[in-house]
Amino acid sequence: MSGIPRPESVAPTRLERLAALLPASLTGADVQVTGITHSSREVRPGDLYAALAGANRHGAEFIRAAAAAGAVAVLTDAAGAEPARQAGLPVLVADDPRAVLGAAAAAIYGDPSARLTMIGITGTAGKTSTAYLVESGLRAAGLVTGLIGTVETRLGDLVVASVRTTPEATDLQAILAAAAEREVGAVVMEVSSHALAIGRVNGIGFAVGGYTNFGLDHLDFHSGVDDYFAAKAKLFDGRSRVEVLNHDDPALRPLFRPATVSYSAAGSRDATWWASDVRPAAFGQQFVAHGPGGIAVEAGVSLPGRHNVANALLALASLVAVGVDAHVAARGIAACPGVPGRLERVDAPGEVLGVVDYAHKPDAIVAALAALRELAAGRGGRVICLIGAGGDRDKGKRPLMGAAAARGADLVIVTDDNPRTEDPAAIRAAVRAGAEEAVSLPKPGLSVGGAVSLPKPGLSVAGAAATKIIEVAGRRAAIDEAVRLAGSGDVIALLGKGHERGQEVDGQMLPFDDRVELAAALGSGS
Numbered sequence: 001m002s003g004i005p006r007p008e009s010v011a012p013t014r015l016e017r018l019a020a021l022l023p024a025s026l027t028g029a030d031v032q033v034t035g036i037t038h039s040s041r042e043v044r045p046g047d048l049y050a051a052l053a054g055a056n057r058h059g060a061e062f063i064r065a066a067a068a069a070g071a072v073a074v075l076t077d078a079a080g081a082e083p084a085r086q087a088g089l090p091v092l093v094a095d096d097p098r099a100v101l102g103a104a105a106a107a108i109y110g111d112p113s114a115r116l117t118m119i120g121i122t123g124t125a126g127k128t129s130t131a132y133l134v135e136s137g138l139r140a141a142g143l144v145t146g147l148i149g150t151v152e153t154r155l156g157d158l159v160v161a162s163v164r165t166t167p168e169a170t171d172l173q174a175i176l177a178a179a180a181e182r183e184v185g186a187v188v189m190e191v192s193s194h195a196l197a198i199g200r201v202n203g204i205g206f207a208v209g210g211y212t213n214f215g216l217d218h219l220d221f222h223s224g225v226d227d228y229f230a231a232k233a234k235l236f237d238g239r240s241r242v243e244v245l246n247h248d249d250p251a252l253r254p255l256f257r258p259a260t261v262s263y264s265a266a267g268s269r270d271a272t273w274w275a276s277d278v279r280p281a282a283f284g285q286q287f288v289a290h291g292p293g294g295i296a297v298e299a300g301v302s303l304p305g306r307h308n309v310a311n312a313l314l315a316l317a318s319l320v321a322v323g324v325d326a327h328v329a330a331r332g333i334a335a336c337p338g339v340p341g342r343l344e345r346v347d348a349p350g351e352v353l354g355v356v357d358y359a360h361k362p363d364a365i366v367a368a369l370a371a372l373r374e375l376a377a378g379r380g381g382r383v384i385c386l387i388g389a390g391g392d393r394d395k396g397k398r399p400l401m402g403a404a405a406a407r408g409a410d411l412v413i414v415t416d417d418n419p420r421t422e423d424p425a426a427i428r429a430a431v432r433a434g435a436e437e438a439v440s441l442p443k444p445g446l447s448v449g450g451a452v453s454l455p456k457p458g459l460s461v462a463g464a465a466a467t468k469i470i471e472v473a474g475r476r477a478a479i480d481e482a483v484r485l486a487g488s489g490d491v492i493a494l495l496g497k498g499h500e501r502g503q504e505v506d507g508q509m510l511p512f513d514d515r516v517e518l519a520a521a522l523g524s525g526s
């Protein structure tokens, strides 16, 4: 079992009711169900098992296993109906069961999102960071909070590791019902493009939908950039009462409407919320947030980089939209101690600053390195960047990631990041090719803050003449090499793995935490 929380008590729902609601046709007895899952491995007694057609298998193959585990009925498509009948279970047949899964789960768990203030955050980069800042603001307002995202799921004091960024509809509705049981008042959740595309958040009305930015990612899942954009746009199809969009990202323009709340870290006064007087404060930053009616709030964020001013403004605008006082919200955001694996400082002695960041796509690399370059400049040091790309994922982004690293760092060490089933040397070669191409071209100015300048796929990227590029096989060896090459004042940035605790090689998850490895290497002086 995955450990995804379920509610303690659930009022039984009759299949006839679900059949009328979804709609679906019922064959067999009108039994009652007390839970729902899409995975035979997660079935609990009394569950409705949703047997879905997948990219690899049809869930109908697992109906007998689900029945053995205690499933009392099946929700499926026409192809799954016969296997369900053969297993002796009543069956609900819907044209597209995945599309109605959210509605079914919401009905079974008593429509929990209607009892919660829901804040959904989408965007290519910044969802996790913004969600933590929102949660901190909600807490400052005295609410019991829920947070659902890539790193973890938190319901009040309960913390469980997340399986993915946005849970499947069945799991999500169970988590929300458990949240409501635990007196949670407001939930902030990351909404991935996968989730919107396959309907994981169907059945949820959001008080706020927030959008960080649109860049290059997940073209292994989406058929193209337009499809990726259309998936994210679904959060703004009427399901979010207030829509908060990044004014600085021109890609979001098509989604702007008269009632849109916008924010600008670049300080555009055309935005509803805009930042001025951005200044460094220890590792983080302070700024003034200007909002509707001429309000000006002293604000801060404990993380560096203009992109984190953008994340903080989005958090502030979202909090105000759900009724939190702007000053309270700003205090809460500033009090957030940091986000696991997002520009996270490594605790180690010495004159080298070690930072771990989850940047694993081009614009995140641009943003992270821009933030660290400012810090390095203040320390009179260089930026040493360690970068790899994940195996069995979008191959198109690899050279662009290499190029972004070369443009933002003084020294790039190309190494491995979850090679999965691929040849690590071939992945490194693709990343390195992009980095080397960038080095051969003139270095451009970098712009950050939503409108991160991002090389377009297929086009040449502007360069980084003075940057040195080396390749080291094996992440541990690469970290040791980074520490060996670092001098006083330098910043070592390990990009790509952030909060991850494993390195996936050939189907095996080997324990590996960048934060632990870098601290050890810095501590021993490698």
Ligand SMILES: CC(=O)N[C@H]1[C@@H](OP(=O)(O)OP(=O)(O)OC[C@H]2O[C@@H](n3ccc(=O)[nH]c3=O)[C@H](O)[C@@H]2O)O[C@H](CO)[C@@H](O)[C@@H]1O[C@H](C)C(=O)N[C@@H](C)C(=O)N[C@H](CCC(=O)O)C(=O)O
Binding pocket: 038, 039, 040, 041, 051, 052, 053, 054, 055, 056, 057, 058, 059, 060, 062, 163, 164, 165, 166, 167, 168, 192, 193, 194, 195, 198, 221
């Ligand atoms: C691309 C994608 O989203 N795929 C999802 C899809 O998988 P699929 O269609 O391939 O399913 P399948 O493996 O063919 O199996 C078919 C059905 O049989 C069921 N099954 C399968 C085996 C078994 O023993 N018992 C069983 O019941 C499965 O649960 C599934 O419902 O349906 C499954 C559930 O029905 C999801 O678990 C699965 O997410 C996969 C695991 C996944 O990795 N998704 C990632 C890419 C994802 O969602 N990422 C986003 C974004 C992250 C980011 O921003 O970086 C996220 O929100 O995490």
Ligand SMILES: Nc1ncnc2c1ncn2[C@@H]1O[C@H](COP(=O)(O)OP(=O)(O)OP(=O)(O)O)[C@@H](O)[C@H]1O
Binding pocket: 123, 124, 125, 126, 127, 128, 129, 130, 150, 165, 190, 212, 213, 307, 308, 310, 311, 341, 342, 343, 357, 358, 359, 360, 363, 364, 365, 367, 368, 449, 450, 452, 498
């Ligand atoms: N607003 C932003 N604009 C550009 N880059 C950002 C922004 N916020 C964070 N980043 C960068 O992207 C990385 C991932 O950030 P975060 O986890 O907050 O985003 P995410 O959207 O949840 O990412 P993912 O989908 O990869 O889980 C960070 O480590 C940082 O380098």
Ligand SMILES: N[C@H](CCC[C@H](N)C(=O)O)C(=O)O
Binding pocket: 360, 389, 390, 391, 393, 417, 418, 496, 497, 500
């Ligand atoms: N949710 C993302 C995370 C990628 C992180 C990076 N370390 C990699 O392995 O590419 C994925 O699974 O594609």
